[in-house]
Amino acid sequence: MAQFVPRSQFLPQLSLPRSYFLGHHASGLSKMKTMLSSIDLIIECRDYRVPLTSRNPLFESSLAGKQRLVVYTKRDLGSKGKLADRKREAMIQRWHKPHDTLFCNHKSKRDVKTVLTYAKDLAEHSQNLLGTRILVVGMPNVGKSSLLNALRMEGVHKAKAASTGAQPGITRKIASGVKIVEKDAEKGLEGVYLVDTPGVFIPYVPDAYAMLKLALVGSVKDTIIAPTTLCDYLLYRLNLERDGPALYRDYCHPTNDIMELLEGTSKRLGRLKKGGIPDVEAAALWLIQKWRQGNLGHFVLDEVEEGGLEKHVNEDCGLSVNQARKLRKQERSMKAKAGHVAVV
């Protein structure tokens, strides 16, 4: 049998949406700015699977001047706990120096304790008589509320304080502070409070691959990019992994053809429409969810290399919200004109 050769490139559609900057993202960010004077630390959450792409430059420009800790969330979904993963993490830590960086799976007691210890150390050195306040920020669905709940459980043994969910936009408003470390009068330690915030998306994503990655990790609603397109990108990425095709062998033989995989999956799951037609959209969403939950391989989508963050920041066109709006307007009018020409 001929050896399977994965596609060497994926060509995204030109019409792929590049934005998901919503009203509550803009208002959330404005409110965060007004709160800065009462904040001691910003925990910026980024997704472990997209360490570069899940960076939102707005958090650096709008919330500058505060001590910052970058926490890479969903570690379990991108790491197999092997030497290569530890080396990647060390490299990412070097990217951020002199700022601190931690990696966290919200279900790992050890990871959560590491973040909690960081917060406690900060509180021990704080002179703030009202306690230490930490603002948790990040892109939509990155795992901010889950981190807050895990820290609260570990720190004060109290149940969930923030709602979480598999789709972005569960948190819409800035909450009041949630206690994660009790006051300790003997040690002269005031409490530590976390403030959860709504996820804020990048105003405009110039790179179509970045948009696909953000959609795949769940940072934009599943209605924004067609599930079959997104699943095609997932198939492309799976095939680049060493054991990639083996991960979907229950549904299809090694393939570069998304329809083959989706039809095989629909049949296997019994997701058929009237007349026995495979429901390829439902199969695509099912496969995407399976990957998001860590049941279709654990891998990182961004290329992590020495100096990678600096390179990424230099390449980033750093659009402001207004510039992004202008660009989107131009794009819409160009699309409308193209549609008009096509109809005429």
Ligand SMILES: Nc1nc2c(ncn2[C@@H]2O[C@H](COP(=O)(O)OP(=O)(O)OP(=O)(O)O)[C@@H](O)[C@H]2O)c(=O)[nH]1
């Ligand atoms: N496997 C895994 N899943 C996680 C982790 N952290 C969060 N999740 C899942 O990711 C999804 C999003 O988590 P949330 O905590 O709601 O994310 P958020 O950043 O608060 O989302 P917004 O409301 O959009 O701001 C949920 O389904 C969580 O269960 C993690 O460390 N590992």
